Amino acid sequence: xxxxxxxxxxxxxxxxxxxxxxxxxxxxxxxxxxxENCVFCGACIEVCKFNSIEITGLAEEKKDFSDYSxxxxxxxxxxxxxxxxxxxLISEGRKLAxxxxxxxxxxxxxxxIKESAVEAFRYxxxxxYLVESPVFSNNLDDIFSKALVQILTRHKPEIFLAGAxxxxxxxxxxxxAIMKTGLTADCTGLDIDSERKILLQTRPxxxxxxxxxxxxxxxxxxxxxxxxxxxxxxxxxxxxxxxxGKIEYIKIDDSKFKTKYKLLGVDKELDGKINIxxxxxxxxxxxxxxxxxxxxxxxxLADLLGGVVGASRAAVxxxxxxxxxxxxxxxxxxxxxxxxxxxxSGAIQHLAGMQTSDIIIAINKDxxxxxxxxxxxxxxxxxFEIIPMLIKKVKNGKPLV
Amino acid sequence: MIKIKIVVCVKQVPGTxxxxxxxxxxTLIREGVENIINPFDCYAVEEAVRxxxxxxxxxxxxxxxxxxxxxxxxxxxxxxxxGVDNAVxxxxxxFAGADTWATAATLARAINKIEDCRLIILGKQTLDGDTxxxxxxxxxxxxxxFIGYVSSxxxxxxxxxxxxxxxxxxxxxxxxxxxxxxSVVKDINVPRVPSLRGKMKAKNAxxxxxxxxxxxxxxxxxxxxxSYTQVVKIFTPQIKHETIKIEGxxxxxxxxxxKVLKELNVI
Numbered sequence: 001x002x003x004x005x006x007x008x009x010x011x012x013x014x015x016x017x018x019x020x021x022x023x024x025x026x027x028x029x030x031x032x033x034x035x036e037n038c039v040f041c042g043a044c045i046e047v048c049k050f051n052s053i054e055i056t057g058l059a060e061e062k063k064d065f066s067d068y069s070x071x072x073x074x075x076x077x078x079x080x081x082x083x084x085x086x087x088x089l090i091s092e093g094r095k096l097a098x099x100x101x102x103x104x105x106x107x108x109x110x111x112x113i114k115e116s117a118v119e120a121f122r123y124x125x126x127x128x129y130l131v132e133s134p135v136f137s138n139n140l141d142d143i144f145s146k147a148l149v150q151i152l153t154r155h156k157p158e159i160f161l162a163g164a165x166x167x168x169x170x171x172x173x174x175x176x177a178i179m180k181t182g183l184t185a186d187c188t189g190l191d192i193d194s195e196r197k198i199l200l201q202t203r204p205x206x207x208x209x210x211x212x213x214x215x216x217x218x219x220x221x222x223x224x225x226x227x228x229x230x231x232x233x234x235x236x237x238x239x240x241x242x243x244x245g246k247i248e249y250i251k252i253d254d255s256k257f258k259t260k261y262k263l264l265g266v267d268k269e270l271d272g273k274i275n276i277x278x279x280x281x282x283x284x285x286x287x288x289x290x291x292x293x294x295x296x297x298x299x300x301l302a303d304l305l306g307g308v309v310g311a312s313r314a315a316v317x318x319x320x321x322x323x324x325x326x327x328x329x330x331x332x333x334x335x336x337x338x339x340x341x342x343x344x345s346g347a348i349q350h351l352a353g354m355q356t357s358d359i360i361i362a363i364n365k366d367x368x369x370x371x372x373x374x375x376x377x378x379x380x381x382x383x384f385e386i387i388p389m390l391i392k393k394v395k396n397g398k399p400l401v
Numbered sequence: 402m403i404k405i406k407i408v409v410c411v412k413q414v415p416g417t418x419x420x421x422x423x424x425x426x427x428t429l430i431r432e433g434v435e436n437i438i439n440p441f442d443c444y445a446v447e448e449a450v451r452x453x454x455x456x457x458x459x460x461x462x463x464x465x466x467x468x469x470x471x472x473x474x475x476x477x478x479x480x481x482x483x484g485v486d487n488a489v490x491x492x493x494x495x496f497a498g499a500d501t502w503a504t505a506a507t508l509a510r511a512i513n514k515i516e517d518c519r520l521i522i523l524g525k526q527t528l529d530g531d532t533x534x535x536x537x538x539x540x541x542x543x544x545x546x547f548i549g550y551v552s553s554x555x556x557x558x559x560x561x562x563x564x565x566x567x568x569x570x571x572x573x574x575x576x577x578x579x580x581x582x583x584s585v586v587k588d589i590n591v592p593r594v595p596s597l598r599g600k601m602k603a604k605n606a607x608x609x610x611x612x613x614x615x616x617x618x619x620x621x622x623x624x625x626x627x628s629y630t631q632v633v634k635i636f637t638p639q640i641k642h643e644t645i646k647i648e649g650x651x652x653x654x655x656x657x658x659x660k661v662l663k664e665l666n667v668i
Contacts, residue, residue, distance in 0.1 A: 001495075001498075001620075001624065001625055001626050021415045021434065021529070022415065022470075023415075023434075023436070024470075036470050036471065036494060036497075037470040037472065038497055038498075039497050039498055040497055040498025040624075040625045041498075041632055041635065042632045042633070042634075042635055043635045046634060046635045046636065055498075055625070058625060058626065058631075141537070141547070142546065145541075165569065166549065166550055166567075166568050166569050167568065169533050169534070169537075169549070170537050170547065170549040170550075171537075173501070173533075173534040173536075173537035173538045173541070174537050174538070174540070174541040174547070176502065176534075176538065177502070177505065177537070177538045177541035177542055178541060180629075181629055182500065182502060182628070182629030182630035183501065183502070183534060183538075183629075183630070184630055185501075185531070185532035185533065185534050186531065186532065200633075201630075204531070204638070205529060205530060205531055206415075206528075206529055206531075207528065207531065208638070209637070209638075210635055210636065210637055210638075211635070211636050211637070211638050212632050212634070212635050213632070213633050213634040213635075213636075214630050214631065214632050214633065215630065215631055215633050216629055216630050217628075217629065217630065217631045218629060219629045260546045260577060260578065261546060261548070261575050261576075261577055262575060262576040262577065263573060263574070263575055264563065264574040264575060264576055265573070265574045266571050266572070266573050266574075267571060267572045267574075268570065268571045268572075274569070274570050274571075275569040275570030276569075277569055278569070278570070280667075281667055304668070305662070305667045305668065306667065307667075323552075323567070323586070323587065323588045324567060324569075324570075329528070330440070330441070330586075330587045331587075332569070337665070337667075338662075338665055338667060359665060361658070361661070372644055373644065375644050376642050376644065376645065377644070377645050377646075377647055377658070377661060378644050378645070378646050378647065379646075379647045379654050379658060380646070380648075381651055381654055382651070385651050386651060386654060386655055386658070389651065389652070389655045390655050390658060390659060393655055393656075393659050394659065394662075394668050397659065397663075397668065
């Protein structure tokens with residue numbers, strides 16, 4: 001396998017050198033030369049106006065995958081409740097299955113999860129594989145991966161989707177490793193190549209600076225994790241009373257599901273709202289807040305808007321708020337409907353964690369703060385005047401219940 | 402005395418803070434981007450050194466490992482400068498273009514050659530790929546437990562450890578037998594800066610380079626050829642919106658903002 005530059009068509013324009021993130025291209029005597037730093041990412045091939053660069057010698061896929069069919073979604077549970085990302089993926093999986101003309105199935109693993117899992121039928125699910133046992137009362141990736149592998153091996157879906165939650169991001173790579181297939185992390189877009197009937201998996205890399213579309217070229221199922229809140233969940237039927245015939249109860253032998261982990265304890269923070277990825281509204285504070293007590297006004301606004309408090313790294317590193325609230329590259333990636341950035345300058349590492357929010361509102365004293373470029377609405381001003389006034393307005397403007 | 406080793410996996414990445422997009426061609430401008438050690442790996446390196454220090458006087462060795470082009474040796478020297486004992490560079494043209502699976506498979510081959518490895522530590526993800534998949538895939542390939550997002554190693558001895566990990570909405574405490582692999586988050590420590598002595602040691606360190614032959618890996622098992630996934634297109638996201646400036650007196654700004662929030666149905 002090698003990457004080649006066609007010397008006849010290369011003009012030495014150096015566009016490829018500019019886009020190479022790995023310092024792997026030099027222009028020598030008017031021709032692009034690719035050196036050993038190359039990681040075959042393909043950015044140069046994409047940008048070349050003369051189609052002069054190609055990767056050769058890659059074995060063509062000749063495998064027959066005709067025994068793999070259908071789209072399957074993993075419904076992750078938290079306790080006995082299926083988390084929203086599962087339903088979001090059912091809605092997305094429905095579209096993909098329709099494009100391919102195949103069945104949409106889902107697999108749920110847990111303890112007492114049936115009541116919540118059957119909700120998936122509202123979103124267009126055809127078939128549910130239900131694995132219920134007390135051994136699955138805690139999310140432990142070794143036994144969960146074993147259960148998922150059993151179902152995937154038996155039912156052979158061509159596509160398998162799961163939420164890119166922190167549990168999913170640990171569990172699903174294990175499943176992919178056992179299945180010996182590819183896995184694309186944190187997709188923000190999925191599509192079907194209608195000609196080849198394969199899954200096109202688009203994901204941000206380099207902190208969201210670039211998007212890459214990835215295919216699983218020589219193995220099945222094609223597996224992808226998708227960030228919560230990226231796909232929209234859409235109820236398509238209100239009546240799900242006839243679901244019983246669409247459920248396959250998977251019986252497992254509990255004694256074969258022995259975990260290697262000893263879970264000693266689970267602590268939730270006193271303020272339960274640390275799962276910031278779960279909320280539609282995030283009111284986030286940065287260096288401009290100036291102290292931990294100042295976060296209380298953000299919390300008041302967040303509570304009024306049914307949201308949660310986030311923070312920039314600067315605020316967390318200053319000790320004003322705990323790490324689970326941190327948004328950004330070293331913290332969490334969030335996709336709320338509304339992100340209100342207060343006193344956050346908008347370093348690229350912060351933007352990487354929130355720039356896919358539907359609506360971004362920035363409040364900052366500094367008109368030159370980069371956050372304004374990412375924002376849909378920019379307010380130049382003092383957040384300590386604006387937020388309390390807004391809180392007052394929201395409280396007064398609310399109809400009495 | 403039983404000798405044990407802690408392997409810390411690191412990666413050289415382009416520092417993304419410098420990456421800009423050329424507004425005319427809508428392509429990335431790489432100029433001035435320096436290669437750095439993946440920032441998340443600094444916490445992994447520091448933790449490996451701290452564990453070594455916990456076993457004071459006993460024979461514990463920290464080994465840094467990376468897969469990448471020859472210039473990646475620099476980050477291994479960086480790891481040595483802050484207290485890692487030894488390092489191994491996995492470098493071969495055949496390794497290039499590896500997806501997370503091929504990377505995990507190559508690392509697993511190399512780590513299997515390092516005797517007495519009891520613990521593998523990784524950063525939670527890399528700055529360039531952002532996947533966080535190599536850790537769990539590596540652990541699965543080696544058939545050892547993996548605990549992601551570790552924020553504290555509460556106890557560790559040669560046979561087991563007790564760790565606390567961060568999930569979205571909670572902390573979980575686990576006990577697990579060794580060997581095992583973990584990925585660590587920023588909360589776990591504050592990485593030290595190298596001492597002068599450390600820098601000297603790094604400068605003089607001889608770092609072995611292992612290629613595909615040394616790993617007894619077939620060309621089809623590594624790099625792009627050994628990958629299940631392949632990038633077919635790379636593009637820059639389109640910035641769709643204009644920023645609407647909310648101006649006026651503070652009172653007017655608040656009125657306007659209130660209206661915006663009302664339209665968005667949150668109040």
